[in-house]
Amino acid sequence: MMRIIECVPNVSEGRRAEVLDAFIRLLQAQPGVLLLDYHADPDHNRTVFTLIGDGPALLSAMLALYEKAVELIDMRQHRGEHPRAGAVDVCPFVPIAGATMEDCVALARELGRQVAERFQIPVFLYAHAATREDRRELPNIRKGEFEGWFEKIKDPNWKPDFGPDRVHPTAGITVIGARPPLIAYNVNLGTADLAVADRIARAIRFSSGGFRNVQARGMKLEARQQVQVSMNLLDFRQTPIHRVFEVIRAEAERFGVPVVGSEIVGLVPLEAIAQAADFYLRLENFSIDQVLEWRIQQALAERPAPPAAPSPPTPGPRPRALRRVLMSLVTRAVEARLEDADILEWLRRFRWPDGQVRCPHCGSAQVRAYRSSSRRRVVFTYRCRSCRRRFNDKTGTVFAQTRLPMARWLAAALLIELGAGRRSLQRYLGVDRATARRMWNGLTRDARLRQAMVRYMESALA
CATH class of the missing domain: 3.30.990.10 (Formiminotransferase, N-terminal subdomain)
Incomplete structure (x- = not known):
């Protein structure tokens, strides 16, 4: 083995x-x-x-x-x-x-x-x-x-x-x-008050009397004007993700603060995700063996290897040339089939999964929406009743202050996942050097957003 x-x-x-x-x-x-x-x-x-x-x-x-x-x-x-x-x-x-x-x-x-x-x-x-x-x-x-x-x-x-x-x-x-596998898990709160995150972190971490397998501390996200409970879950089997999340949500409610999202940093075992699905879907007699990908993996691992048979080399395209063709096809397919309105609708769901739009400047949920439309797109703008500032779906993201179609951003995300650099973005997306650099920098820094964009694009094209 x-x-x-x-x-x-x-x-x-x-x-x-x-x-x-x-x-x-x-x-x-x-x-x-x-x-x-x-x-x-x-x-x-x-x-x-x-x-x-x-x-x-x-x-x-x-x-x-x-x-x-x-x-x-x-x-x-x-x-x-x-x-x-x-x-x-x-x-x-x-x-x-x-x-x-x-x-x-x-x-x-x-x-x-x-x-x-x-x-x-x-x-x-x-x-x-x-x-x-x-x-x-x-x-x-x-x-x-x-x-x-x-x-x-x-x-x-x-x-x-x-x-x-x-x-x-x-x-x-x-x-x-x-060490054994751990999960780096962060929960973002709809407030800029770091004291709230600190108090919740003290309530859940082991060193302060909380869960045995949790390390936690409060952190400030300056760019988003939010705070975060940043954690290491040292043993997800003893202290699963959903249990920690529910306690954080309950503690946040005591302060009148919403949970606006959470993130996993790096990779996570499939078993940990299955635990959360079991809990939230109220599954009866559920087992990890019912997960399709898990069973396929187990079956492949148990299958005896076939005898090796030499085969003559077959001519084919050079890997670098094949990569260029693939990137060109990806770019054309994305821009031809996905509309800005649909992508912006996905972006709203990604940013505000609970459906409650929040001001990126102050974190307030007291927001008024304005809808405008043209032949090709629907645009939402918002005004915060707390800080009186206006914003839109892109404000506070890498897409802000750009006129590029959102489909081109999706294509950039996939190209980066395929290993493209700044020059490749410039070549395949037809943008200038400064724009390619801005796109590459923004999407490289935010791996969570980039990977979510790729998943959305794959499902939308399918």
């Missing part, structure tokens, strides 16, 4: 598109490793990458990532809502298939040793790789953040597991470990 290990490095950069592009291209080029997902958050100024591979390939890929991060990130200039202590802030390994937790612990310790030797970065081991009980929890190590670690490291109790007894001047420290 193939050995598969997941690696989820968190890098302290979520805003500079050229730096993110360098990281993405570096990881995509690593042999024996697949980059499954990346989520860049400009408010947190942080990007979470998800990769899979075997031990040696992941070790090589992570050393390359550390080298690039030391080159491109200066923690002295870093600002963001999320707590952080280093350029590569945390790097956990997770056993997925054919690998044990002991394999991941050994991999974490070998990576820590080499990172310390090559880059002179202090390395702290956490979770199952921890060498001391007080270092098992990540928040304990990260407390004080980059700025506070220059004094903290002088304490003999905080001697690094590997590396020098001094903080790297630009890369800070790093935390490396091995």
